[in-house]
Amino acid sequence: MLSRHADGLFWLGRYVGRAVDVNRLLDVAYNAQLERSADEGAEVWRDLLRVLSKQDDFSEKHGAGLSTEKLNRFLVFDAAQPGSVAHSVRQARTNVMNVRDAVPIEMLESVNALHTLLASRALEAIADSSPHEIYDAVAVGCRRIAGVIEDGMARDDAYSFLMLGRTLERAEMTCRVIEVSASVGRDDAATWMGALRSLSGMHSFLRTHGPLASAGDVADYLLHSEVFPYGVLHCLRSAAEHLASVTEAGQWQSPRALGRVASQVEFMDVPRVDSAQFESVMDEVLVGIRRVANTFTEDLYRFGREPSLFSFEAM
DSSP states (O other), X not given: OBHHHHHHHHHHHHHHHHHHHHHHHHHHHHHXXXXXXXXXXXXXXXXXXXXXXXXXXXXXXXXXXXXXXXXHIIIIIOTTSXXXXXXXXXXXXXXXXXXXXXXXXXXXXXXXXXXXXXXXOTTGGGTTTOHHHHHHHHHXXXXXXXXXXXXXXXXXXXXXXXXXXXXHHHHHHHHHHHHHHHHHHTTOHHHHHHHHHHTTOHHHHHHHHOTTOOHHHHHHHHHHXXXXXXXXXXXXXXXXXXXXXXXXXXXXXXXXXXXXXXXXXXXXXXXXXXXXXXXXXXXXHHHHHHHHHHHXXXXXXXXXXXXXXXXXXXX
């Protein structure tokens, strides 16, 4: 496998994961703002933009006013906006075209179907009137892609590269949700319950902690759970397993970078969520996750930036 193919599979996993996560966050935020006053509802949308680090980009394009229609056009349909669902799906389509020999034909078909749906503007016409139909349609398309990954891909290096990208994307998204929840809600239980809902973790959390858990309990669960699919530690351990299974990866630096950040998360004591120390700890974890992705790219292209010249097995 060429290094550029390995890189393409990694980013295919990241972009597919990003589309799923942004769509899920939009769905939860839309439901949350329906239960609040106009001012409180606008704050819900602001929180979402903070999670995605898109406040400035949104203001530049749509001004200060916040509405369901504007958010959907910006975060779902604006293919020119990095981080939007349409942009992520378009990038995933580009990557799957580049690695089509390494993935089942059903992968190309499912990614292309979702890309065509978003580009057709059929859903954009209901950006304000029927947001649930938009989120459901995108979710169905994403689940189809996930089904191909789980049921149609051989457990080889191609699968490991794709899943490495997917799990790192999940870990980073969970850290962003934790960071913004602490910044906006401090120790407000309702804010942290919203964080759990945005990551589909409410049911699993309540089963183990009950309804009277504190904000600190939620933060600890999202960071340290070994069984919750969006738990940061769970994602990092899964990423480490996929990376360790790659041929010749023992010679790389990225497994060491991944091991360091996983150990940091596993053994750290979670500070109070309303403390400055908590913000510092979360920043360190995010920096560590991003360092893993950067180191992985350096490992792939350690002999130069022309990826067509060599395969990653040669390292």
